[in-house]
Amino acid sequence: MKTYGHFIHGREVPAANGETFPSYAPMTGEILGHAARGTEADVEAAVTSARKGYEHWSSLPPYDRERILLKCADHVEANYDRLLNLLIDESGSSIIKAKYEVLYTASVLRTAAGEVRRLYADTLPNEKPHRMSIVVREPVGVVLAISPFNAPLVLLAKMIVFPLGAGNAVIAKPSEETPLIAVELAKVMKEAGLPDGVFNVVTGFGAECGAPLARHPKVNGIALTGSTATGMKIGEIAIQSMKRMQLELGGKNPLLVLNDFDVNKAAEIAAVGAFTHGGQICMSSARIMVEAPNGRAFAEALAKKAASLHLGDLRDEKTAYGPLINQRAVDKVLRHVQAAKDGGAEILTGGAVHNGLVFQPTVIYNPPMSGPCWDEETFGPVAMVMEVPSFEEMIAIANESDYGLSAGVLTNDLVRGMTAARRIRCGSVHVGAHSFQSDPMAPIGGYGMSGIGRSGGKYSVEHFTELKWISLELGETPRPF
Ligand code: NAD
Numbered sequence: 234m235k236t237y238g239h240f241i242h243g244r245e246v247p248a249a250n251g252e253t254f255p256s257y258a259p260m261t262g263e264i265l266g267h268a269a270r271g272t273e274a275d276v277e278a279a280v281t282s283a284r285k286g287y288e289h290w291s292s293l294p295p296y297d298r299e300r301i302l303l304k305c306a307d308h309v310e311a312n313y314d315r316l317l318n319l320l321i322d323e324s325g326s327s328i329i330k331a332k333y334e335v336l337y338t339a340s341v342l343r344t345a346a347g348e349v350r351r352l353y354a355d356t357l358p359n360e361k362p363h364r365m366s367i368v369v370r371e372p373v374g375v376v377l378a379i380s381p382f383n384a385p386l387v388l389l390a391k392m393i394v395f396p397l398g399a400g401n402a403v404i405a406k407p408s409e410e411t412p413l414i415a416v417e418l419a420k421v422m423k424e425a426g427l428p429d430g431v432f433n434v435v436t437g438f439g440a441e442c443g444a445p446l447a448r449h450p451k452v453n454g455i456a457l458t459g460s461t462a463t464g465m466k467i468g469e470i471a472i473q474s475m476k477r478m479q480l481e482l483g484g485k486n487p488l489l490v491l492n493d494f495d496v497n498k499a500a501e502i503a504a505v506g507a508f509t510h511g512g513q514i515c516m517s518s519a520r521i522m523v524e525a526p527n528g529r530a531f532a533e534a535l536a537k538k539a540a541s542l543h544l545g546d547l548r549d550e551k552t553a554y555g556p557l558i559n560q561r562a563v564d565k566v567l568r569h570v571q572a573a574k575d576g577g578a579e580i581l582t583g584g585a586v587h588n589g590l591v592f593q594p595t596v597i598y599n600p601p602m603s604g605p606c607w608d609e610e611t612f613g614p615v616a617m618v619m620e621v622p623s624f625e626e627m628i629a630i631a632n633e634s635d636y637g638l639s640a641g642v643l644t645n646d647l648v649r650g651m652t653a654a655r656r657i658r659c660g661s662v663h664v665g666a667h668s669f670q671s672d673p674m675a676p677i678g679g680y681g682m683s684g685i686g687r688s689g690g691k692y693s694v695e696h697f698t699e700l701k702w703i704s705l706e707l708g709e710t711p712r713p714f
Contacts, residue, residue, distance in 0.1 A: 235266040236268075237412065237413055238269050239279065239435050240415075240419035240420065240434040241275075241278050242430050243428075248270050248271060249275050249278070250272060252269070252270040253268060254437070256410070256413050258322045259325035259558050260325050260590075265323055268412035268436040268437075269435075269436050270438070271406075271441060272442060273445050276435060276442055276449060279404050279433045279435045279446070280404065282429070282430040282433055283402040283403070283431075283433055284430075284451055286402040286428060286429060286432075287374055287375055287401065287431075289428055290402055290431045291372050293400075296349070298398060299350065301426050302394065302397065303342070304426050305427060306343045308421050308425035309338050309339045309342065309418075309425075312421050313335055321547050323413055324385050324410075324558070326555060327510070327552045329553075330509065330510050331547075334386045337387045337390075337671070337673070338387050338390040338418070340673055341390050344394075344690060345673075349399075351694075352399060354370045354700065355367075356368070363707045363709065363710055364706055365705040366704050367705070368700055370399075370699070370700060371699050371701055373698065373699055375402050375404060375451060376454040376456060377404050377452050377454070378403055379446075379447070379467065380392060380405065380406070380415070381408050383510060383513040385408060385411035391677075392688065395688070396456070396693065397432065399698050402430060402433075404433045404434070405419070407434065407436060409436075409437065419433070448474065452476065453477065454476055455479070456478075456481075456693075457479070457480050457481070458688075461610075461636075461683070464482040478685065479684075479685065480685045481515070481678055481684045482682065482684040483682070483683060484519075484679060485520055485609065486520065486638055486659070486669075487518075487520045487521075487522060487630070487657070488518035488520070488522070488641040489524070489631065489653060491644035492525065493644055496523075502666065503521055503531075503643075504539060504542070504594075505669070507594075508539065508542060509553075509554065509669060510554050510555075511614045512611065513557065513558065513562070514669050515638060516638055518667045519615065520619075520630075520634070521619070522619055522621045522630055523620050524621060524623070527620070528598075528621075529598070532598045532618040533581065536581035539594035540582045540594070542554075544593075553594075556590035557590045557613060562590070562612060562613065563592060563613075565611065566595075566614075568605060569606040569611045570584050572604050573600040573606040577599070578600040581597070582594065582595065583615075584597075592613050592614050592615075594614045595616070598618050600619065610636070628653060632656075634681075635681050635682040636681060637658045637680025637681040638659060638684075639659055639669070639670070641663045641667040642654065642662065642663070643666075643667075644664070659680060660676070660678045660683060660687065661675070675690070676689055676692040678692075
């Protein structure tokens with residue numbers, strides 16, 4: 234069995250204290266490999282390397298960065314099987330989701346390469362007639378990317394490629410549940426020609442190496458994709474050291490099914506929104522509001538679809554989703570189901586473990602509209618469905634959440650669809666679709682407790698570049714004394 238190192242300055246290195254921790258396959262419980270367990274000494278090594286990497290990378294002609302990122306995209310595709318298989322095993326992804334992640338990783342790399350050609354800034358009109366004002370955009374320096382377990386390849390890629398395109402060096406701290414795929418991505422990018430020190434990976438636990446990385450004075454920006462609880466901790470650290478930060482956090486995303494929309498088609502769409510990767514998706518359609526009188530008809534159609542989902546071999550193209558990441562995640566889902574039952578809800582299908590860490594697709598009708606099952610992120614294959622008397626009330630309920638990540642609106646009525654899109658307080662609203670959507674160019678992020686800032690395309694570039702005003706006196710300006 235392989236022991237992986239951190240990836241620092243172009244090579245795998247063991248932890249300074251020699252410690253490791255296991256990475257498990259959630260489907261089988263088997264140990265896939267051991268990862269280096271990072272501490273302060275490893276943080277120091279990664280930052281020293283990243284500072285060197287930054288000096289070199291930021292001084293390259295931008296089109297060299299573009300060329301290298303494009304090569305990285307090609308090399309990700311050339312290493313499709315290597316990434317795909319590790320992703321399936323380490324994160325318990327179905328082959329459908331793992332394929333999407335690998336191909337999307339190549340796509341975000343190409344999008345970031347394109348952004349290199351759009352690092353525009355401004356020239357400004359001036360109060361003073363003889364002054365010329367230019368605004369330039371510069372990389373912030375070293376960016377820390379802290380990533381979650383649920384889409385451990387593509388979410389990490391999204392966090393690193395745009396800062397890289399803008400000339401930053403990046404240090405990644407992947408989830409302790411999925412460290413190996415991050416090291417593998419760094420190796421693939423090195424093989425494609427990414428210079429040493431430009432992308433380092435430190436594996437380990439949040440408190441042991443994530444927080445020390447975030448606090449390090451020579452780290453200039455932080456991107457976190459993770460839970461709101463972690464976001465609060467990182468936000469505090471970032472403010473105390475005045476670092477750029479971008480936080481993509483949790484959600485309890487509404488899907489509105491208006492009464493002009495065919496309930497069977499709505500159920501097919503909602504099933505993808507609620508059950509992809511067993512609901513371990515930040516934008517999962519977890520709170521489904523159905524306009525009267527279609528509530529029960531929709532819920533029964535969704536329950537029928539849910540009960541028909543194939544759960545089994547992750548490498549079988551028919552398999553809808555696999556296991557939850559660990560027993561803690563299963564226990565949380567069970568708690569939320571119990572809270573719904575205690576509140577008088579009807580469990581139309583599911584509600585229990587299928588086998589191992591695989592949870593049955595679960596449809597709950599008329600849950601209580603408060604408490605953990607309604608207010609907190611479940612991060613499991615559970616769709617809460619309720620009938621709501623009117624469009625106005627649907628919007629009001631959608632906006633009651635502290636979260637505001639993503640929403641879907643199923644309707645054929647463009648006016649009501651666009652009205653909902655403007656009035657729902659979420660970072661993205663998808664009309665005619667469920668709430669789990671992504672695009673490398675689109676601004677991804679949330680309102681309220683779902684985070685701060687947006688990632689994707691030019692929006693990530695804006696976060697991880699500094700604007701500098703440079704003025705030039707072209708004539709004599711009168712002096713006050
Ligand atoms: P998590 O918050 O437990 O961990 C995320 C990362 O933060 C991990 O790498 C972890 O080691 C690190 N971390 C934890 N405590 C830390 C600390 N004190 N200092 C520094 N780093 C620390 O999240 P998770 O369970 O891995 O992922 C699931 C969560 O991520 C869900 O809430 C989900 O909604 C969210 N998520 C959000 C998006 C989005 O785009 N908004 C996308 C995917 C996942």
